[in-house]
Amino acid sequence: MPPVSDRVYRIQAPYDGNAVHLYLVRGDRLALIDSGAGDSPSTAVEPALRELGLSWADLDYLLNTHGHADHAGGNGELKASAPQVQIGIHPADRYLLDGPQAHLNSPTDSSAVMRLLGRDDLLQQREAVLRRVIGRSAGVERELVDGDVVDLGQDVRLTVVHTPGHTVGSVCYFWEAGGSVFSGDAVQGHGWRAGMPPIYHDMAYVSSLERIDSLGANVLCMGHTFGWQGVLNDPVRRGAEVVQTLKASRDASAAIGRAVAHALQQLGPAASFGELAEVAFRELVFDLPILFDRASPVPVVAARAIHAHLAAQGWAPPLAEPAVAAQV
Ligand SMILES: [Zn+2]
Numbered sequence: 439m440p441p442v443s444d445r446v447y448r449i450q451a452p453y454d455g456n457a458v459h460l461y462l463v464r465g466d467r468l469a470l471i472d473s474g475a476g477d478s479p480s481t482a483v484e485p486a487l488r489e490l491g492l493s494w495a496d497l498d499y500l501l502n503t504h505g506h507a508d509h510a511g512g513n514g515e516l517k518a519s520a521p522q523v524q525i526g527i528h529p530a531d532r533y534l535l536d537g538p539q540a541h542l543n544s545p546t547d548s549s550a551v552m553r554l555l556g557r558d559d560l561l562q563q564r565e566a567v568l569r570r571v572i573g574r575s576a577g578v579e580r581e582l583v584d585g586d587v588v589d590l591g592q593d594v595r596l597t598v599v600h601t602p603g604h605t606v607g608s609v610c611y612f613w614e615a616g617g618s619v620f621s622g623d624a625v626q627g628h629g630w631r632a633g634m635p636p637i638y639h640d641m642a643y644v645s646s647l648e649r650i651d652s653l654g655a656n657v658l659c660m661g662h663t664f665g666w667q668g669v670l671n672d673p674v675r676r677g678a679e680v681v682q683t684l685k686a687s688r689d690a691s692a693a694i695g696r697a698v699a700h701a702l703q704q705l706g707p708a709a710s711f712g713e714l715a716e717v718a719f720r721e722l723v724f725d726l727p728i729l730f731d732r733a734s735p736v737p738v739v740a741a742r743a744i745h746a747h748l749a750a751q752g753w754a755p756p757l758a759e760p761a762v763a764a765q766v
């Protein structure tokens with residue numbers, strides 16, 4: 439297991455033909471940033487603890503960066519192995535821990551975007567994926583909001599930085615003394631798979647990038663190997679790479695904004711979401727390393743950010759979680 443520093447270890451957990459990256463952070467107490475999918479605690483976290491001469495009994499905190507299945511799907515399995523663990527998540531993403539149905543009902547889930555695109559034929563497949571990767575439910579011991587501190591002892595104090603956009607309750611954990619930020623999916627470069635743009639449903643994603651930039655961290659520990667300069671790299675970026683990854687993320691978002699403006703200009707505001715998204719996605723080829731797929735003129739993962747920019751440009755209201763957002 440590759441150490442990031444003398445206090446941080448990265449755990450690579452297989453996910454959907456790729457991987458999600460979890461981080462063990464060690465002060466006097468031990469925290470795990472994200473649990474991965476339902477099988478990650480047994481297949482990835484347990485062997486990692488063993489490698490460090492630790493066991494489930496040594497783990498004090500599970501801190502979720504957000505409620506998506508690849509980051510919190512393993513919460514219940516982890517809690518079953520380590521009942522003493524305190525689980526922390528931002529209150530706005532807490533509802534996603536209720537199980538697959540909570541995701542299927544969410545207006546920002548892929549399933550909602552499939553309906554918007556008129557691709558109801560994909561819904562069954564989405565449901566099957568969610569039921570496969572989300573494990574049993576677990577509770578939450580600590581609701582974490584902006585400015586909260588999880589003190590692990592020694593010099594390891596993790597400050598919660600609310601960075602919405604990818605989900606409404608996305609947070610980063612900032613270890614100031616170590617100059618490190620754990621960003622989950624709040625920084626996505628050009629996207630997590632070759633050919634796929636970043637995933638966000640709200641333009642708050644861009645202001646969150648500014649917020650992360652302002653922390654001045656020199657180590658960025660991300661949840662996936664988000665693309666940067668057209669290639670997939672290590673999920674941990676250091677020094678100048680941090681600045682460049684943040685710049686790549688902003689540039690990708692600006693490119694989507696231009697593509698959406700182009701689509702609105704070409705088709706006019708009376709066009710359907712599917713028509714606008716298809717023209718915008720095709721326009722992106724000039725700025726981002728995207729891939730076309732015969733099965734879907736607009737890949738579902740690309741459509742959420744396109745919708746966010748259409749909303750920002752006045753075409754439609756944003757995808758929102760009104761009942762949840764009121765609690766933020
Ligand atoms: Zn996510």
Ligand SMILES: [Zn+2]
Nearest residue numbers: 506508623661
């Ligand atoms: Zn993710």
